[in-house]
Amino acid sequence: MSAAEVLLSLRDVTRRFGGVAALDGVSFDVRTHEILGVIGPNGAGKTTLLNCISGVHRLDGGEITLDGRPLGGLPPHRVARLGVGRTFQIVKPFGSMTVRENAAVGALFGSSDARLPTRRAFAHADEVLALVGLAPKRQLPVASLTVPDRKRLEVARALCTMPRLLLLDEVMAGLNAVEVDEALDMVRAVHASGVTIVLIEHVMPVILGVCERVVVLHLGRHLAEGRPVDVLKDPRVVEAYLGEKYASRHRGD
Amino acid sequence: MNWTEQVVLGLLLGGVYVAVGLGFSLVWGVLNIVNLAYGAMVMIGGYVTWLLFAHAGIDPFIGIPINVAILFGIGYTLQYVVINRVVRAPFLYTFLITFGLDLVIVNALLLVFKADFRSVNTWYSGAAFSVGPVLVPYIRLWSLVVAAALAAVMWWILNRTRTGDAIQAVGADRDAAQLVGISLPRTYALTFGLGAACAGVAGALIVTYQAVTPTAGEPYTLQAFVVVILGGLGRVSATVVGGMLFGLVQVLAQGAPHIGAGYQNAIAFGVLVLVLLLRPQGLLGRTV
Amino acid sequence: MAAQPDPDLDTGQTAAFAVATPAAARRERILLAAAAIAVVLLVLVPLTSTDQAQSAGLPQLVDRYWFRVATTMAMFVVISAAWNLIGGLAGYPAFGNVVYFGIGAYAVAVLVTRYQWSFAAALGASVVVPAAFAGLIGVPLLRLRGHYFAVASLGVAVAVGEVINNLDYFGGASGIFMPIVRSDLLFYYLMLGAALLAVAITWVVLRTRFGYGLIAIREDEGAAAVIGVNTTLYKVAAYALSAALTGLAGGIYAQWNVFVNQDVAFNIDVSIDSILMALIGGIGTIWGPVIGAVVLEFLIQTFAGRGDLAVVTQIGLGLVLTVAVIFLPRGVVDFFGGRSSLTLAYVRRTLRASGV
Numbered sequence: 001m002s003a004a005e006v007l008l009s010l011r012d013v014t015r016r017f018g019g020v021a022a023l024d025g026v027s028f029d030v031r032t033h034e035i036l037g038v039i040g041p042n043g044a045g046k047t048t049l050l051n052c053i054s055g056v057h058r059l060d061g062g063e064i065t066l067d068g069r070p071l072g073g074l075p076p077h078r079v080a081r082l083g084v085g086r087t088f089q090i091v092k093p094f095g096s097m098t099v100r101e102n103a104a105v106g107a108l109f110g111s112s113d114a115r116l117p118t119r120r121a122f123a124h125a126d127e128v129l130a131l132v133g134l135a136p137k138r139q140l141p142v143a144s145l146t147v148p149d150r151k152r153l154e155v156a157r158a159l160c161t162m163p164r165l166l167l168l169d170e171v172m173a174g175l176n177a178v179e180v181d182e183a184l185d186m187v188r189a190v191h192a193s194g195v196t197i198v199l200i201e202h203v204m205p206v207i208l209g210v211c212e213r214v215v216v217l218h219l220g221r222h223l224a225e226g227r228p229v230d231v232l233k234d235p236r237v238v239e240a241y242l243g244e245k246y247a248s249r250h251r252g253d
Numbered sequence: 254m255n256w257t258e259q260v261v262l263g264l265l266l267g268g269v270y271v272a273v274g275l276g277f278s279l280v281w282g283v284l285n286i287v288n289l290a291y292g293a294m295v296m297i298g299g300y301v302t303w304l305l306f307a308h309a310g311i312d313p314f315i316g317i318p319i320n321v322a323i324l325f326g327i328g329y330t331l332q333y334v335v336i337n338r339v340v341r342a343p344f345l346y347t348f349l350i351t352f353g354l355d356l357v358i359v360n361a362l363l364l365v366f367k368a369d370f371r372s373v374n375t376w377y378s379g380a381a382f383s384v385g386p387v388l389v390p391y392i393r394l395w396s397l398v399v400a401a402a403l404a405a406v407m408w409w410i411l412n413r414t415r416t417g418d419a420i421q422a423v424g425a426d427r428d429a430a431q432l433v434g435i436s437l438p439r440t441y442a443l444t445f446g447l448g449a450a451c452a453g454v455a456g457a458l459i460v461t462y463q464a465v466t467p468t469a470g471e472p473y474t475l476q477a478f479v480v481v482i483l484g485g486l487g488r489v490s491a492t493v494v495g496g497m498l499f500g501l502v503q504v505l506a507q508g509a510p511h512i513g514a515g516y517q518n519a520i521a522f523g524v525l526v527l528v529l530l531l532r533p534q535g536l537l538g539r540t541v
Numbered sequence: 542m543a544a545q546p547d548p549d550l551d552t553g554q555t556a557a558f559a560v561a562t563p564a565a566a567r568r569e570r571i572l573l574a575a576a577a578i579a580v581v582l583l584v585l586v587p588l589t590s591t592d593q594a595q596s597a598g599l600p601q602l603v604d605r606y607w608f609r610v611a612t613t614m615a616m617f618v619v620i621s622a623a624w625n626l627i628g629g630l631a632g633y634p635a636f637g638n639v640v641y642f643g644i645g646a647y648a649v650a651v652l653v654t655r656y657q658w659s660f661a662a663a664l665g666a667s668v669v670v671p672a673a674f675a676g677l678i679g680v681p682l683l684r685l686r687g688h689y690f691a692v693a694s695l696g697v698a699v700a701v702g703e704v705i706n707n708l709d710y711f712g713g714a715s716g717i718f719m720p721i722v723r724s725d726l727l728f729y730y731l732m733l734g735a736a737l738l739a740v741a742i743t744w745v746v747l748r749t750r751f752g753y754g755l756i757a758i759r760e761d762e763g764a765a766a767v768i769g770v771n772t773t774l775y776k777v778a779a780y781a782l783s784a785a786l787t788g789l790a791g792g793i794y795a796q797w798n799v800f801v802n803q804d805v806a807f808n809i810d811v812s813i814d815s816i817l818m819a820l821i822g823g824i825g826t827i828w829g830p831v832i833g834a835v836v837l838e839f840l841i842q843t844f845a846g847r848g849d850l851a852v853v854t855q856i857g858l859g860l861v862l863t864v865a866v867i868f869l870p871r872g873v874v875d876f877f878g879g880r881s882s883l884t885l886a887y888v889r890r891t892l893r894a895s896g897v
Contacts, residue, residue, distance in 0.1 A: 054767050080769035092764035094757055096825075105757050108750045109769035118750065161768050287688055338867045342895035344687055345634045349820060350866045352813055356859030360852045427897075437897045475699070478692055519703035525696040530681045533689050 007032040007067060007196050008053070008165055014061030015045075015052055022048040024220040025062065030165070035187070035197045037211035037228065039204075041241050044217040046200045047089060050167045053198075054086045055079035066165065083111040085163030087154040089170045089200075093142045100138040103129055103156045110161025125160055131193070132156045132186050148179045152186065165196045172203045184209055204232065216240070259504050261387045267500025268397035269458050273473055274480030274492040275407055276451030282487025283424035283444050286336065286347045290355035291477055292470030294449050296362060298324055298456020299465035303371045313373050313461050314395055320453040328449025333442040340441060355470075362467035370464035378461070396458045400496075403454050408489040410447070420444050424487070479525045485535030494537055572828075580737065583611075587729055608725035612797065614838045615732035616790050621815040621822075621830035622739035623786035628816065629825035630752065631779045632759025633683060636691045636812055637698030638787050641671035643806035645788025646795035647705060650717040653796070660722070660796055667792025668785045675784030679777040695809070702807030716802025719795060728797040735793060736831075739786050743827050755779055756825075814841075821865050823872030832873055870895060 008030035015023040023045045030036050038046050051057040053064055055076040064071045066082055074082075085106075094102050100122065107114050107121035107128075116124060129135050132152045137145065145153065151171050158166060168187070172180050180203060187210055191197055201207050207214055207228050214231045216224040218240040224231050231237055277291050288294075301320045305311040311319070331354065339346040381390040411417040422430040423440045431437055455473070459465065476499070484495020499521075506520045528535065588594055589602045603611075620642065628634040645667035652658040652666055678697065685693055705711045746752040754775045757765035766772050795801050814837065815830075822833030840861065844854040868888055869875075876883055 056763070056767070075771075076763075076766035077769050077771045080767055086767055088764065092761040094760035094764070096760060097756065101753070105753050105765075106768050108753055111769065114769070118748070157764075157768060281688070285688070287692070335863065335867075338892060338896040339870075340895075340897050342870055344691075345628075345816075345820075346866050346870055346895065348634070348636075348691065349813075349817065350863055353859040353862030353866065356862065357856050360855040360859070363852045364849065364856075441897060478696075482692065519700050519707065522696040522700035522703065526693055526700060529685060529689055529693040529696070533685060 005031050008198075009065045010053075010062070011064075012062035013049070013052060013059060013064060015048055015057055016060045021220050023052065026217065026220070026222045027062075028215050028222060028225060030196060030198055031213075033191075033194070033196050034213060035191055035199060035211050037207045037214040038198060038200045038217060039202070039207060039214060039231075040217035040223070043219065045220040046217055047169055048220075049217070050086055050169055050198075050200065053079070053167060054084055077109075080110060080161060080163075081112055083113070083162070083164035084167065085110070085158035085161045085165070086167035087151075087158050087169055087171060089173065091150045091154045093145075093150060093153055093157075095142055098139055098141055099134055099145065099153055100125055100129065102142060102153055103134075103138075103160050106157040106160030107162070111163055113162040114160065121160075125156075128156050128159050131189055132159070133182070148175055148183070151175070151183070155186065155190065159190060159195070163195060165198065166190065168197060168199045170200055170202065172201055172206050180206065208232075255386070257385070258387045260501065261384070261389065262393075263501035263504035264497060265389070265393040265397050265500070266504060267497035268393075268400035269455065269496075270476060270480050270499050271493050271496030272396075272400040272403055272451065272455040272458055273477050274484070274496045275403060275489065276448035276455070277474075277477035278481045278484075278486060278488075278492045279407070279411075279451070280445055280448040281481060283420055284340065284441055285344060286340070286445070287344070287351065288445075288448065289348065289351040289474060290358055291351075291448075291452055292472065292474035293355050293358040293362070293467075294324065294328070294452035294470075295456040295459065295473045296465055296467055296470040297327065297358065298453035299460035300362065300366060300371065300456070301453065302457040302460050303373055303465065306373045306375075307371075312375060313457055314399060317399065317454055317457050320457050321450045324453030324456075325446040325450040328452075329442045329446035331449075332445035333438060336445065337438050337441055355474075359467050359470065366467060368466055368468070370466045371460070372464040373460050375461070390462075392461045396461065399454065399458060403451060404489055404493050407447070407451065411489065416443065420447075476521070479521050482525055482528050482533075482535055485537040488537060491535060491537035495535065498536075576828075583733060584730075587611075587726060591726065605725060608729050610838070610842050612725075612729045612732045613842075614835050615729070615736040616794060617815060617818055617834040617838055618736040618831050619732070619739045619790040620787050620811065621818040621834050622736075622743050623783040623790075624812075624815050625743060625819050625824065625826075625830050626746065626755075626783040626786075627776075627779045629819055629829070630746070630755040630759065631776055633686075633776060633780070634691050634816070635694040635780070635783070636816070637694035637696070637809075638783060638815070639807055639809060639812040640694075640698035640701050641675060641784040641787040642791035642794070642811060643698075643702060643705070643801075643803075644671045644674060644784075645791030646801045646806040647711055647717070647791075648788070649792040649795040650719055650801045651711065653719060654717055664789065664792045667788045667795075671788030671791075672781045672785040675781040676777055679780040680773065683773070683776045683780060695812075698807060698809065698812065702803045705807070706803040712802065714802065716800055716805070719799045719801075721799055722796055728793060731793045732790070732797075735786070735789050738789075740827060740831060742782070742786070743830075747827060751775065751778070759825075817862055817865070819872075821869070821872055823874030826872070826874045829872050829874045836873075867892070867895070 006029045011027050013023055013026045014021060026049065038049065040046055048057065052059055053071065055071065055074050055078065059072055066084065069082065071079055071082070094105065103125035104121045107116050107124045108118065109115060126135070126138065129138050132155055134149060134152050134156060137149065142150070142153065155168065155171065172183055175183060184206060187197065187199070199211060211228055213226065214228045215222065216231055216237050223240060224234050224237050273295065277288060280286050280288050298320055301323055302313045302316055305316040305319060306313055335354065336347065336350060339350055377391050381388045411420060419430070419435045419440050420443065422435055423437065427437065456465070480492060480495040480499050483498055484493070485491035502520070502524065587603050587608070589599045595601065620638070624635065624638050648666045648670045649660070649663040652663040653660060682690065682693055682697070706714055711717065754765065754770045757770055758772050758775060762772055791806065798805065818833030818837045819830045820833065821836060822831065823829030841858065844857055845851065868891060870891060
């Protein structure tokens with residue numbers, strides 16, 4: 001794997017809260033234009049990982065580089081400027097704006113490719129909203145959206161920033177099977193438009209359905225990495241999720 | 254005035270500040286309400302004590318329980334009927350509503366009592382006793398004792414009773430508290446009533462050594478701010494520390510050679526702004 | 542399928558960008574036309590009191606009292622609209638903005654009386670000096686949120702006022718007397734011009750990236766940051782802009798009132814009144830501060846009295862404030878924008894969303 005293929009690189013990333021290490025020496029690469037899944041039981045540090053990449057948290061150790069450029073210490077808006085977009089697990093829409101305005105704000109700011117003047121920002125927002133399937137609702141106030149639609153809006157807004165790398169934090173949480181399918185289509189469409197995606201998920205069919213590779217975190221540490229099919233059979237991963245007793249029973253000890 | 258005298262007086266003054274700060278801190282820390290009418294409530298307390306003294310001959314310290322009851326009732330009603338209407342709105346609205354209440358209370362007091370200064374002069378008002386080189390007025394001593402008792406009572410209510418549990422629960426997570434069956438409107442009203450009762454006690458203490466007039470309440474709201482921000486929100490111990498410290502700062506600043514009396518307020522607010530910028534959670538508070 | 546409006550997202554702020562239906566667009570055009578006519582009248586009608594108009598036989602339509610009230614209303618439009626930028630748009634409710642009024646007023650007073658600057662030049666300073674001060678303290682101050690920010694800004698106002706009150710350079714407690722300039726017309730037009738400027742600036746801000754960024758900060762500062770808004774820069778810029786406008790009002794006031802001291806220039810009531818005006822009219826909107834300033838100042842003037850009547854007026858004002866906060870948190874503009882109408886259902890919804 002040549003250096004040109006790596007978009008985001010984490011080396012020994014450590015983040016502590018008080019005395020507890022939420023992330024402890026995590027290292028892995030994100031390849032350009034891949035869809036990388038990040039999984040792990042609750043408390044594994046997945047959201048903390050996203051927060052460190054997007055500049056919300058400072059690193060206590062290690063280094064994160066985007067296309068060779070170190071991200072350490074940069075405030076969130078600078079990281080966004082460099083082309084990193086993200087969604088939040090609990091969506092954060094701008095409540096008093098319409099759907100269209102929410103998305104457009106992403107295009108008004110965002111990466112250096114974005115920062116469009118007002119009219120073009122709104123035009124771009126319309127395109128992106130069509131991509132995620134929110135076009136018919138774009139004039140509605142955000143307050144009238146259903147939960148799945150708010151998640152779509154969250155993705156749309158991040159996408160409007162024209163990122164090279166998009167971090168999705170549990171976009172599928174709380175969706176029923178039909179909604180998950182629709183969301184999967186949306187993720188594929190976003191990916192097809194040229195964006196590298198890092199996807200935190202709990203819903204395994206999603207990981208299996210759309211991720212080429214998966215990284216497993218456990219208690220802040222990098223546990224395993226590889227193709228979803230292989231990783232999910234890895235006994236260490238099973239043990240991490242289901243506990244030692246079940247794992248050993250399952251293995252037939 | 255030498256050092257020891259200053260320190261002792263500072264501590265005595267600090268007692269009053271503790272009383273002033275307790276009600277304010279409770280309401281702000283738990284209900285997230287900054288009560289701009291607090292100073293006016295302190296004045297109500299002063300007037301109640303004065304009325305009891307001037308018309309019924311009741312000693313200001315002995316009359317405190319009556320004071321507490323009246324102010325608690327006023328506070329409870331105000332919260333239940335008026336302030337409860339905006340507690341879920343952005344805090345700007347509670348800020349403004351308490352300002353409106355302040356306008357109403359101060360001017361109602363002006364209407365009833367006029368702007369004359371009232372004070373309470375008991376037979377022991379001027380008396381003092383000596384502790385070494387320092388002359389300690391009895392009034393100040395009783396005030397400190399009452400303030401300490403108030404702090405102890407408040408701590409006990411908040412930490413050792415079911416009511417206190419409910420109050421702290423509401424302060425920690427309003428919706429969760431509701432889910433376990435705590436009545437929000439009543440708990441809010443109770444908390445505000447307790448805060449008002451503390452204001453009443455503060456007023457009773459103040460009127461023994463200072464004259465009260467309806468418009469004299471504002472400085473006490475501002476002082477309560479400083480006490481709370483110095484010490485930290487919500488916890489009785491934090492308010493005690495903040496009050497004592499502020500008392501010391503005030504006395505020392507007044508006695509300092511280059512600083513005139515006019516700078517008193519500026520110093521108080523300079524301290525306030527500095528603390529907010531450097532350590533907004535105060536000395537004992539939790540991280541903001 | 543549209544779900545029920547989510548009360549958790551109903552932030553109580555009037556949408557700065559109303560949903561563009563044809564009816565709403567038409568309503569906006571009518572309002573703009575009405576506003577334009579009003580401005581023309583406001584500019585032309587007072588001219589009937591000039592000597593030229595009098596000698597031409599025109600009836601004098603306005604008297605001294607009218608000038609005084611109108612100028613005061615215009616002044617509060619400026620202060621309220623300025624507050625609206627940092628408190629309404631950005632969501633950082635500053636309670637001590639009167640400090641910039643005072644700095645602006647004293648800048649004019651000192652420069653004119655001590656250094657013989659012209660009033661015009663001094664007005665320039667009354668814009669720049671407060672803005673610079675705000676830019677300086679804004680960086681640490683705007684790191685605070687909610688209550689803490691409000692209290693800190695209040696503390697700054699009190700502290701600066703007290704310091705100025707104690708320094709002889711500023712005239713101490715006796716203040717500074719300006720050379721007398723008698724002209725109702727001049728100060729009326731100056732304040733009117735400042736008011737129009739303030740409204741125009743708000744209008745422009747709300748149409749540009751700056752305005753969207755501020756509202757994003759208000760709605761969710763964390764989300765705003767990760768989509769690329771430089772939150773510190775934007776907040777401080779809004780704060781400095783509001784300081785500049787407020788300072789301008791103070792500078793004009795200094796010459797109009799001829800006298801400045803701490804009570805006059807650093808009066809906290811000015812801050813509170815201006816916030817109340819923005820509230821009544823509609824926080825975060827363009828016309829809210831205008832409507833609020835006119836309505837509240839009208840109420841204050843109408844019911845001002847002496848002795849006991851003054852006290853009763855204040856009680857009335859307090860009650861108005863209380864009622865407005867409870868029943869009309871989004872302000873009057875909400876009803877003009879086509880979003881809501883004043884019905885019992887609206888009131889009930891508001892109470893349920895705000896109360897417990």
